[in-house]
Amino acid sequence: MSAYDVEPGDMVHPGDPVIVDRYTAGARINHWITATSLVLLGLSGLALFAPSLFFLTALFAGGQTTRFIHPWIGVVLFFSFGGLFLRFWKANLWKAEDGTWLARLRDLLTGHEERLPDVGKYNAGQKIVFWAMSILIVVLIVSGLVSWDEYFSQYTTLEQKRVAILVHDVAAIAIICVWIVHVYAAIWFRGSLPAMVRGRVTGGWAWKHHRKWLRELVTGKN
Amino acid sequence: MANFEFVLPPPPTKDVTALYGEQDLVRRSASSVPAPARKLTEVAKLIDVSKCIGCKACQAACLEWNDERIPVGENVGSYTIPSDLTPNMFTVMRFTEWVNPETQNLEWLIRKDGCMHCEDPGCLKACPAPSAIVQYSNGIVDFDHDKCIGCGYCVKGCPFNIPRISQVDHKAYKCTLCSDRVAVGQGPACAKACPTHAIVFGTKEEMKQHAEGRIKDLKSRGFANAGLYDPPGVKGTHVMYVLHHADQPELYAGLAKDPRISPLVELWKGAGKYAGLAAIAAFAAVGFVHHLVTGANRVSREDEEKAKQLAEGQSS
Numbered sequence: 001m002s003a004y005d006v007e008p009g010d011m012v013h014p015g016d017p018v019i020v021d022r023y024t025a026g027a028r029i030n031h032w033i034t035a036t037s038l039v040l041l042g043l044s045g046l047a048l049f050a051p052s053l054f055f056l057t058a059l060f061a062g063g064q065t066t067r068f069i070h071p072w073i074g075v076v077l078f079f080s081f082g083g084l085f086l087r088f089w090k091a092n093l094w095k096a097e098d099g100t101w102l103a104r105l106r107d108l109l110t111g112h113e114e115r116l117p118d119v120g121k122y123n124a125g126q127k128i129v130f131w132a133m134s135i136l137i138v139v140l141i142v143s144g145l146v147s148w149d150e151y152f153s154q155y156t157t158l159e160q161k162r163v164a165i166l167v168h169d170v171a172a173i174a175i176i177c178v179w180i181v182h183v184y185a186a187i188w189f190r191g192s193l194p195a196m197v198r199g200r201v202t203g204g205w206a207w208k209h210h211r212k213w214l215r216e217l218v219t220g221k222n
Numbered sequence: 223m224a225n226f227e228f229v230l231p232p233p234p235t236k237d238v239t240a241l242y243g244e245q246d247l248v249r250r251s252a253s254s255v256p257a258p259a260r261k262l263t264e265v266a267k268l269i270d271v272s273k274c275i276g277c278k279a280c281q282a283a284c285l286e287w288n289d290e291r292i293p294v295g296e297n298v299g300s301y302t303i304p305s306d307l308t309p310n311m312f313t314v315m316r317f318t319e320w321v322n323p324e325t326q327n328l329e330w331l332i333r334k335d336g337c338m339h340c341e342d343p344g345c346l347k348a349c350p351a352p353s354a355i356v357q358y359s360n361g362i363v364d365f366d367h368d369k370c371i372g373c374g375y376c377v378k379g380c381p382f383n384i385p386r387i388s389q390v391d392h393k394a395y396k397c398t399l400c401s402d403r404v405a406v407g408q409g410p411a412c413a414k415a416c417p418t419h420a421i422v423f424g425t426k427e428e429m430k431q432h433a434e435g436r437i438k439d440l441k442s443r444g445f446a447n448a449g450l451y452d453p454p455g456v457k458g459t460h461v462m463y464v465l466h467h468a469d470q471p472e473l474y475a476g477l478a479k480d481p482r483i484s485p486l487v488e489l490w491k492g493a494g495k496y497a498g499l500a501a502i503a504a505f506a507a508v509g510f511v512h513h514l515v516t517g518a519n520r521v522s523r524e525d526e527e528k529a530k531q532l533a534e535g536q537s538s
Contacts, residue, residue, distance in 0.1 A: 014533040017526045048350045048373060050495055051252030063351050063371030064392060111516055149374040149387060162378050162486040169490060173498040177505045184509035190518045203529025204521040218532055 003216040005091040005120035009199075012217045018203025020214065022121075022195040030083045031196055037077035038179060044070040045172050071148045078141045085134055091121045092131065097212075098124035118211040129182050136175040143168035230409040230423065240405040242358055249357040251349035262360035266426040267399060267410055269334050270436055270464040271474065272448070273420035276301060276315055276332040283415030284313050287400060302475075309388035312336055312397040313412060316475035329466075333474040334412070334421065337384045337397035339363045339460035344483035345396075347491055348379025361426065361460035362399045370394050379491075381456060381481035399460065429462060436464045455482035 009024040023031070044066045047056035060066040097117040102124040107115040116123075122130070146156050146164035156164070186192045191205040206214040242262055247255045285292065290310040295303040301317040313336035320329045343363045346355040354369035355376060365376075365385075372392030376385045385394045400410035408414070409423035416422075422432060433450045440448035449468025452458050463477070471477040 012533050014530070016530060018529045018533045048371075050499060051350060051352060054252060054350060054352055057371075063369075067371045067373045067392075109512065109516065111519075113519070147374075149377075150389075150392075153374075158378065158383055159484070159486075162484050162490075165375075165378060166486050166490045166494065169494060169498060173501055176502050180502070180505040180509060184513075188509075188513060188519050190520045202521060202526060203533060204523075204526030207529040207532065208521050208525045214529065214532065 003120070003213075003220070004093055004095075005122065005213055006216055006220065007087065007091055007121065010121070010213075010217055012203070012214070018206075019200050020203055020206045020217065021200050022206075023199045025199065027084075027087055028196055028199055030080060030087065034077060034080040034084055037073050037080060038175075040073050041070065041077060042172075042176055042179070044073070046176075049169060049172070068150075071144060071150075074141060074144050078137060081133070081137050088122075088130060089134075092127045094124075094127060095120070098127060101125075102128075113208065118215075119209075119213070120216070121210055121213040123209065125181075125185065129178055129185075132178045133175065133182075136171050136178065139171040140168060140175065143171065230414055231407060233408065234406060238406045241407060242360065242405055246358050246360070247356050248359045249343070249346055250353045251346045251351060251355040253352040258359055260359075262358065264359075264361045264426040265399075265404060265424070265460060266361065266429040267339075267413060267421060267423045267461045268429040268433055268464065269461065270420045270422070270433075271331065271333055272436070272440055272445070272464060272466050273418045274315070274332045274334065275418055275420075276317060276330070277417060278303075278315055279415040279417060280334055280412035280421060281311065281313055281315060283411040284397070285311065287403070287411035288312065288398075307335065307384060307386050307396075309386045309390070309393075309395040312395065318473060318475050320473055331467075331474050333463065333477060335384075335475065337363065337399070337461065338382050338456070338481075339397075339399050340381070341457035341459065342483065344379035344381050344456070344487060345376035345385055345394075346379070347483060348375040348487055350375055358401070360404070362401050362404065363460075364398050364401045365394055365396065367391075367393045367395075379483060379487050381478060381483055397461075426458075426460065433462065433464050440464070440466055451477070453478070453481050455480050 009021055009027075011021040013019040013021070043056050044060055046053045047060075047066055048070070054063070057063045057066040060069055097119055100117045101119055104116050105125070107113070143164040145152055146161055147168055186196075189209060191201060195201045203214065246258050246260070246262055248258060249255060292304060292308060292310050295305070297303070298305045302314060304311055304314060307314050313334055316333050316335050318331040318333070320331055321327070322329050339361055340363065341361065343355070343357055346357060346363060349355045350373060351369050351371045354366050354371070355363065356366060357363045370393040372387055372394065374387050374394070376394050377383070377387065385396045387394050400408070403410060410421075413421040413423040422429065424432070430450065430452070437448045437450060445466040447469040448464070448466050451463035451465050451468060451471060463474075465471060465474065467473055471479050
């Protein structure tokens with residue numbers, strides 16, 4: 001199997017309905033550690049970002065503990081996402097059909113998915129989410145380390161720290177917006193959630209949304 | 223007694239009630255405050271750099287009153303000890319040796335550094351913890367350590383680089399202008415201890431008038447650029463300096479020429495905050511409306527059949 005978008009463990013099981021293995025147990029655990037970290041970072045970060053949301057510090061046992069725990073969760077997220085990156089980067093490389101798919105995004109959102117080209121394991125939207133997350137997480141960890149006074153205060157100037165906090169905030173807002181797109185897509189495309197929960201989707205789901213990938217998996221079996 | 227104006231009153235020997243308190247707050251970090259019923263007279267500390275002899279009595283008095291201790295310092299080639307403000311040392315005399323190019327005189331410029339109690343306090347504006355930083359209508363900016371979360375945003379907000387975060391209890395510390403002493407009619411401990419009255423304390427108006435006299439005196443003695451340091455960029459301060467070279471405040475161990483809250487901090491705490499929250503709300507709202515309008519994207523029975531045919535066709 002040489003298709004760029006077929007990942008280890010991807011497999012078709014004929015039956016009624018057809019079942020397609022999409023994510024290994026390792027990938028799912030990796031994903032949910034990342035997801036939990038991202039949500040916790042969002043909540044603790046927003047608590048420190050906007051005074052109107054300071055009450056969220058109660059979820060982390062107070063302001064002092066929120067301030068303490070936020071960067072450590074960031075470290076967990078960085079390494080956890082690093083794992084996801086290594087698993088998924090190849091299947092998220094940009095291909096010719098992605099440009100066409102994206103140009104017809106309007107058709108997808110207005111209920112004409114049949115007008116979109118067949119795509120592999122990930123469509124252009126998913127690829128954009130993947131790369132946006134990757135870039136923003138690097139920006140966040142770098143700007144976050146500069147703002148982590150407890151350990152790194154002496155390595156940067158005050159002005160650099162001011163820039164870092166502003167960059168950190170902008171990147172954080174951006175990643176929350178990307179996260180909303182990601183979560184919304186998982187809800188809107190019914191049948192997607194089982195991919196990351198049980199690791200499998202139905203054949204119909206794969207046929208409808210990732211036909212090229214399904215074909216590759218079927219032909220690859222021979 | 224001409225040189226000893228603004229002699230502070232002796233400590234009270236009977237119980238006294240505080241002259242101001244919670245009801246006199248004009249600003250509270252990360253929260254709003256009801257408009258106070260009265261306006262206290264603005265106070266100020268005036269530090270006349272030209273009268274300072276560098277004895278450090280102010281530092282000792284500060285440590286004494288605030289019950290702080292600092293470790294034995296290291297000599298870093300300067301009389302400035304400790305070499306910077308610390309979470310325990312709220313004021314530091316900064317020593318600068320400067321050769322005046324006009325007179326070729328070596329001038330020893332000694333500036334007592336510490337919180338300037340800005341009328342427009344950057345620390346307070348940057349602080350995310352409700353009520354951890356407060357400003358009284360007399361101009362004093364104070365920290366409430368019970369509410370401080372140790373994030374260090376005040377350090378980024380401050381145009382004078384004053385607050386320091388303790389690595390012991392992870393809270394921010396700085397000069398309080400002896401808020402507790404002022405509340406019972408006393409002046410700051412440093413002013414009380416200053417043997418040359420280089421540090422005086424009173425109402426802001428009195429201090430400005432006093433400074434005028436000092437500046438006139440300095441000008442008559444050849445310091446043509448002597449002046450008052452009460453920077454308008456932070457809407458004035460409640461700790462002011464008389465400088466012999468007021469045109470070059472940077473000479474005094476890098477005192478900011480035109481201090482103001484960094485535009486980065488203003489953006490972060492101002493428009494950025496609202497734009498950020500609006501962006502998040504907009505993304506969530508668009509998703510919600512889209513789902514409402516189009517309904518879920520469901521896989522049909524037909525799709526499952528197609529997948530079955532494909533899977534069976536190829537695997538048979």
